[in-house]
Amino acid sequence: MRVFVAGASGAIGTRLVPQLIERGHEVIGTFRSPGNADRVRALGAKPVALDVLDAHAVRSAVLDTRPDAIVHQATALANTRVLRNLDRAFAPTNRLRTEGTDALLAAAREAGVRRFVAQSFASYRYAREGGPVKTEDDPLDPAPPAVARQTNAAMRYLDETVTGAGGIALRYGGFYAASDDGLAGPVRKRQFPVVGHGDGVSSFIHLDDAAAATVLALEHGGAGIYNIVDDEPAPMREWLPVLAQALGAKPPRHVPLWLGRLIAGGAMTMMAESRGASNAKAKRELGWTLRYPTWRQGFVAAYAPGARSAGREPRPARRAGHSPT
Numbered sequence: 001m002r003v004f005v006a007g008a009s010g011a012i013g014t015r016l017v018p019q020l021i022e023r024g025h026e027v028i029g030t031f032r033s034p035g036n037a038d039r040v041r042a043l044g045a046k047p048v049a050l051d052v053l054d055a056h057a058v059r060s061a062v063l064d065t066r067p068d069a070i071v072h073q074a075t076a077l078a079n080t081r082v083l084r085n086l087d088r089a090f091a092p093t094n095r096l097r098t099e100g101t102d103a104l105l106a107a108a109r110e111a112g113v114r115r116f117v118a119q120s121f122a123s124y125r126y127a128r129e130g131g132p133v134k135t136e137d138d139p140l141d142p143a144p145p146a147v148a149r150q151t152n153a154a155m156r157y158l159d160e161t162v163t164g165a166g167g168i169a170l171r172y173g174g175f176y177a178a179s180d181d182g183l184a185g186p187v188r189k190r191q192f193p194v195v196g197h198g199d200g201v202s203s204f205i206h207l208d209d210a211a212a213a214t215v216l217a218l219e220h221g222g223a224g225i226y227n228i229v230d231d232e233p234a235p236m237r238e239w240l241p242v243l244a245q246a247l248g249a250k251p252p253r254h255v256p257l258w259l260g261r262l263i264a265g266g267a268m269t270m271m272a273e274s275r276g277a278s279n280a281k282a283k284r285e286l287g288w289t290l291r292y293p294t295w296r297q298g299f300v301a302a303y304a305p306g307a308r309s310a311g312r313e314p315r316p317a318r319r320a321g322h323s324p325t
């Protein structure tokens with residue numbers, strides 16, 4: 001297939017492009033920041049400068065390149081921390097998830113593009129009640145904290161618009177293994193504490209595994225939503241000390257929930273009560289196998305001294321065992 005990857009220069013894009021090429025696909029890779037053309041070219045894709053928020057430019061780029069498939073991985077989360085006002089931090093990304101998705105879908109329709117896959121998110125989105133692990137069919141949080149309402153609405157919009165158009169929304173877990181991982185810095189500096197009893201459950205995914213699932217979804221996934229997360233959704237009190245250790249940091253501090261709320265506001269409530277996600281559907285329907293089935297091994301592979309994979313320049317993936325079924 002000729003695949004148009006919007007956001008090829010990003011955290012997942014740089015892992016995805018080599019895997020697509022390895023599978024025999026031709027890739028057109030878009031970038032936004034001047035200077036990233038060489039990076040995209042070095043990955044093996046044809047670089048195209050594109051602002052996904054410019055609908056005219058999107059239309060031209062798609063009509064010019066005539067892809068068989070589009071993958072929307074454009075986000076703008078660089079330098080984003082878990083901030084008091086999540087919606088403010090995510091505002092540019094929310095536009096990419098709404099207006100950007102609309103522009104790409106309109107262009108896809110006009111150009112007769114058959115397949116469309118877009119980046120969505122799993123953690124902190126499912127209803128904060130009931131069991132700790134949720135499937136794609138479980139309800140989303142009906143009342144996210146005020147600071148995260150626009151962000152949740154943008155992700156819901158993307159999920160509904162993409163699947164409504166016959167495409168696939170991939171609800172990834174928290175990405176790790178990028179050189180600019182938002183979590184690593186604060187954890188190294190002991191600025192990311194276990195809050196309360198550390199009950200909030202998170203789902204993670206190594207970027208290489210996220211890219212492999214994306215290739216499979218593109219090749220033969222049915223329209224709909226897939227959680228792309230690892231096998232071990234886990235409470236903060238379990239994963240945070242393991243991450244700190246992998247990073248060579250001191251163990252995380254513990255703070256009571258009231259203090260966490262004082263520091264991080266409503267976003268902390270969301271983290272403290274969050275549920276994880278199940279990857280059963282993605283494994284069953286995509287034939288996906290994970291190289292890093294849990295963050296326990298993934299964090300070490302990504303961050304331990306001498307680790308080859310991440311926190312450093314992305315390397316081309318050499319995966320076996322993810323051929324189409």
Ligand SMILES: NC(=O)c1ccc[n+]([C@@H]2O[C@H](COP(=O)([O-])OP(=O)(O)OC[C@H]3O[C@@H](n4cnc5c(N)ncnc54)[C@H](OP(=O)(O)O)[C@@H]3O)[C@@H](O)[C@H]2O)c1
Nearest residue numbers: 007009010011032033051052074075076077078174175180
């Ligand atoms: N699920 C998750 O947990 C999750 C999701 C996304 C990101 N992150 C993390 O957040 C960190 C930074 O993420 P990021 O989103 O800033 O960067 P990123 O993942 O490195 O890049 C996102 C991609 O979108 C492109 N882009 C940005 N604005 C665009 C626009 N208006 N039009 C077209 N393309 C545009 C970027 O292009 P240029 O690079 O050329 O500017 C880049 O190719 C990474 O560590 C990543 O792991 C986590």
